[in-house]
Amino acid sequence: MMRYAILLMGAPYSSQAAHSALRFARAVAERGHRLEGVFFYHDGVHNAARLAAPPQDEPHLVDGWTALAADHGVPLQICIAAALRRGLLDEREAARHGKQGYSVAPPFELTGLGQLVDLGLRCDRLVTFGP
Amino acid sequence: MANDKALGVDGDLLVILRHGPHGTSWLREGLDAALVAAAFGRRVTLLFMGEGVTALVPGQKSGPLGQKGTSPTLEMLEMYDIDTLLVETEALALFGLRADGLMLSAREVEAAELAELASTHSLVLTF
Numbered sequence: 001m002m003r004y005a006i007l008l009m010g011a012p013y014s015s016q017a018a019h020s021a022l023r024f025a026r027a028v029a030e031r032g033h034r035l036e037g038v039f040f041y042h043d044g045v046h047n048a049a050r051l052a053a054p055p056q057d058e059p060h061l062v063d064g065w066t067a068l069a070a071d072h073g074v075p076l077q078i079c080i081a082a083a084l085r086r087g088l089l090d091e092r093e094a095a096r097h098g099k100q101g102y103s104v105a106p107p108f109e110l111t112g113l114g115q116l117v118d119l120g121l122r123c124d125r126l127v128t129f130g131p
Numbered sequence: 132m133a134n135d136k137a138l139g140v141d142g143d144l145l146v147i148l149r150h151g152p153h154g155t156s157w158l159r160e161g162l163d164a165a166l167v168a169a170a171f172g173r174r175v176t177l178l179f180m181g182e183g184v185t186a187l188v189p190g191q192k193s194g195p196l197g198q199k200g201t202s203p204t205l206e207m208l209e210m211y212d213i214d215t216l217l218v219e220t221e222a223l224a225l226f227g228l229r230a231d232g233l234m235l236s237a238r239e240v241e242a243a244e245l246a247e248l249a250s251t252h253s254l255v256l257t258f
């Protein structure tokens with residue numbers, strides 16, 4: 001049993017990165033390893049967009065991440081600085097910035113880059129997926 | 132480590148910067164990760180590789196896009212105790228730069244030494 005973490009820096013549907021990261025995450029958990037968390041940074045923060053509505057015959061990545069969190073208890077952490085400037089706000093941040101509506105909801109959580117460093121140093125392997 | 136004598140550089144986090152200061156946010160977001168790690172007391176090494184070496188060209192301004200530019204961030208590195216800066220020798224040659232003409236003092240490393248650097252840091256992040 002190894003402790004893994006994933007860093008995802010690719011936007012959904014723009015490149016293979018998000019699809020591969022999700023498949024890798026499932027494989028890690030299903031092989032009996034521990035996936036300590038997925039951290040979304042750079043354009044990877046778009047994976048948390050709760051309003052994503054892909055065509056029905058394509059994989060739904062937001063639902064995929066949500067199911068991963070539900071099935072295996074994997075924390076989904078979004079860099080707050082990268083998210084806010086790209087329009088990804090949870091209910092609390094939306095209120096704080098006076099915005100109508102919000103674009104990020106649990107199980108995704110906005111957090112700081114310190115969590116990425118902590119995650120990377122705590123795990124046996126941090127695997128990065130990017131464009 | 133058997134070979135950490137060769138370079139003698141180790142630390143908690145190696146941040147590899149492979150993009151130039153303009154055109155994308157990779158460099159800015161890579162530097163942000165380095166600064167946060169340092170603020171949390173981690174020992175951080177920065178490696179400017181490939182196009183990333185152009186971040187160290189002196190005299191850069193923010194430009195017409197209204198972005199902040201990265202040189203003010205680079206000037207703050209010392210304040211965060213990030214003093215191990217490395218530049219890839221091959222990349223300097225490729226861009227016609229010299230280590231002694233950069234905005235910050237940085238030590239040259241060769242591409243062949245990268246494996247050693249990765250092995251002497253607990254975590255490697257590439258931007």
